[in-house]
Amino acid sequence: MLFYTPSCGSTQDLVPLCARQAGGKHPAALLTFHQTQGRGQQNRPWEAEPGKNLAMSVWLPLKNPKPEFFPLLNMGLTVACLKALNQHPSDIQIKWPNDLRHNGAKLAGLLMEVQGDTQSGKALCMGIGVNANQTNFENLPQPATSLLNISGQTHNLMDLARSILNHLQNAFTAWEKQPDDVMFMQDYNNLTEGKNGLWEAETQTGQIITGEILGVDPQGRLLFHSDNRVQAFHHGMIRLKRNLSNK
C-alpha cells in the first residue's frame, strides 16, 4: 500500500505506522516531496529542497530473515533503485556502499534498517532520497546533482516513485526466492563507480591511501587493492574520498 504525505519529518520514522495501518504483514511505502528531518545512517541529516525531490521509505516484511544474506539483499535493492533511475539518464553508478552518483555527483542515497522483533515479525525499512528536480546544490560537503540537471527534463515525482517501487518489489521477490544468489553481487559490482580505476581513500586511522576498487564481497565489504595487497573493508572503516579517474 502506498501512502503519501505533503510534508513530514522523516518517512523512515513514520513508515512503521503506515505498515501497521496496512495490516502489518504486507509491503507499505510512504512518500513525501517535503521531508523536513530526513536522516541518513546513524541519524545524520539528509537535506532536500521542498517539493522538488523524492523522499520515500519502504516497509518490506521479511518472511524468513536470513541476516547472513542481508548484504546481498542490500546490493539487490541498490541495483533496483539504480535501474529505476537509469531510465532517465543512463549512466548512473553506485558508490559503495549505497549512494547513487552521476559523474561523481550524488544523485540518491539509501538507508536500510531491519526493524521489528522475532515474535511480531521483522521487516526491512528502506529509506530512499532522490534529487529529482532541484538544480541548486551549493554549499554541500560533497558534489550533488539531480535528474533534472542530468537530463534537462523535469520529472513527475509520483511516476518516479512508482517506478522505484516496481523495481524494488521485483528485486525483493527475487531475493526472497534465493537469498544467497551471488548475481546480486555481480550486478552490483558491474555497476560500481570507478571499478578498477584509481581512488583516494581515508582509513579509520586517518591514513590516506590510493588504490583500486576491485568490488565488494558477498558480505558487502569493499575489496581495495593498494600497495600490492587486497584488503576487505567494512563500511565505516574506510572512506572513499576521490575517484581519481574523474576529471
Add this chain to the structure above:
Amino acid sequence: MDLKEIQALIKFVSTAGVDEVEINRKDFKLVIKKNAIQVTSVAPVAMPQPIALPAAQPAAAVAAAPASPAAAPAAKADNLITIKSPMVGTFYRSSNPDTPAFVNVGDEVKSGKVVCIIEAMKLFNEIESEVSGRIVKVLVENATPVEYDQPLFLVEPA
C-alpha cells in the same frame, strides 16, 4: 559458501588484477590464485578472521557507549549463554552516537530485547537476546568489525 559463489569469486579474481585472494570462514579457508585454485578445510575457530589482511583499525567508540567492554563479577562461567553475531558487519552498542547503549553489564534482559546493532553496507540490523537473564560481559568494542558467529555478549540466564 556454495559453488556458485566460489565460481563468482574465481571470475572476480581473474578479472581483478590481483594474483591471490584468501577467504577464511568458520569451517574452511579458500585461497584463489591466478594460476591455481586451492580449497583447504580447517578446524572451526571461535572467531573467524576477515578476508586477506585485517581491515582498517576499529572506529572510535560511540560517545554514549562505554569505552571498553567490562565484566560483571560473580557469574558462573559454565552457566553462561553467548549471544553471537548472525552476520558479518560492524557492531554498534547504541542506535546512534547520541543515545545510550541498548544494554550494559549488569542489565537484566528479556528474550527479544534488542542488545545491539550489526551494520553492513549501511543496513542496520537489530540483534535481539534469545534468552532472558543478566548481561555479564560485553565481548566486543563498540563500532568494530565482527564476523559471522562471533560471540558478542555473555548472559547469565534467569
